[in-house]
Amino acid sequence: MELISCNNVSFAYDGNTVVSGLNFSVNCGDYLCIVGENGSGKSTLIKGLLRLKQPFKGDLSFNQGLKRSEMGYLPQQTAVQKDFPASVYEVVLSGRLSMRGIRPFYTQNDKRVVEENLSRLGIENIRKRCYRELSGGQQQRVLLARALCATQKVLLLDEPVAGLDPLVTQELYFLIEKINKDTGITIIMVSHDIQSAVKYAGSILHLKNQQAFFGTAEEYAKSSIGRGFLGGAQNA
Numbered sequence: 001m002e003l004i005s006c007n008n009v010s011f012a013y014d015g016n017t018v019v020s021g022l023n024f025s026v027n028c029g030d031y032l033c034i035v036g037e038n039g040s041g042k043s044t045l046i047k048g049l050l051r052l053k054q055p056f057k058g059d060l061s062f063n064q065g066l067k068r069s070e071m072g073y074l075p076q077q078t079a080v081q082k083d084f085p086a087s088v089y090e091v092v093l094s095g096r097l098s099m100r101g102i103r104p105f106y107t108q109n110d111k112r113v114v115e116e117n118l119s120r121l122g123i124e125n126i127r128k129r130c131y132r133e134l135s136g137g138q139q140q141r142v143l144l145a146r147a148l149c150a151t152q153k154v155l156l157l158d159e160p161v162a163g164l165d166p167l168v169t170q171e172l173y174f175l176i177e178k179i180n181k182d183t184g185i186t187i188i189m190v191s192h193d194i195q196s197a198v199k200y201a202g203s204i205l206h207l208k209n210q211q212a213f214f215g216t217a218e219e220y221a222k223s224s225i226g227r228g229f230l231g232g233a234q235n236a
């Protein structure tokens with residue numbers, strides 16, 4: 001069932017188009033990787049999917065009543081976020097803020113969802129630790145648990161493994177794959193790690209300021225653009 005559909009969509013800043021010709025759809029339970037070089041429009045599309053930016057042209061529609069507040073988001077990590085002075089528990093609990101609305105307190109259900117996600121990400125035992133004292137891999141687990149607290153439908157992940165060592169990167173990919181398979185949550189991930197995108201994702205969207213490819217990961221690996229990019233990644 002189609003959850004998100006994008007028909008001839010372009011995005012622009014001040015009338016200058018930065019990405020165009022977007023024609024793709026995301027079904028419930030899909031695992032989509034968005035790839036492309038720096039400046040190709042990936043983050044702009046993520047802003048569009050989060051409804052923080054309107055398409056300049058075309059039609060971007062969200063089906064099955066998918067609300068913005070039902071999309072969990074793990075942003076690119078900034079230096080300020082890495083230094084956030086709160087406990088692991090507080091950071092994960094803050095994922096329930098959008099559900100809380102105007103209620104001044106968290107409910108038992110909010111706390112139950114937090115426990116579920118602390119356990120799912122294997123971080124129950126570090127719940128009292130200060131977030132900024134954790135390793136990069138632990139911080140990403142905490143942010144993933146936080147994003148999961150906000151959704152049962154879609155997770156948007158913007159370069160979740162950037163800056164992590166190979167072992168921690170693998171662990172995070174396994175976790176994301178498990179979440180997708182066990183819970184059916186749709187994954188939309190921006191990544192520069194093409195090898196892993198092809199390995200783990202079901203479909204690939206390649207941007208070059210326009211849509212250069214959309215199809216299955218298998219088709220992408222066989223395509224000339226995919227082979228070119230994979231070759232480039234291998235030689236990088």
Ligand SMILES: Nc1ncnc2c1ncn2[C@@H]1O[C@H](COP(=O)(O)OP(=O)(O)OP(=O)(O)O)[C@@H](O)[C@H]1O
Pocket residue numbers: 013018036037038039040041042043044045
């Ligand atoms: N707020 C903005 N105002 C004007 N132009 C912008 C703005 N944000 C991005 N752009 C431009 O839009 C284009 C696409 O940028 P975007 O950040 O979406 O690319 P990206 O693929 O996510 O890049 P990266 O891999 O470096 O994160 C770039 O040319 C960028 O300079």
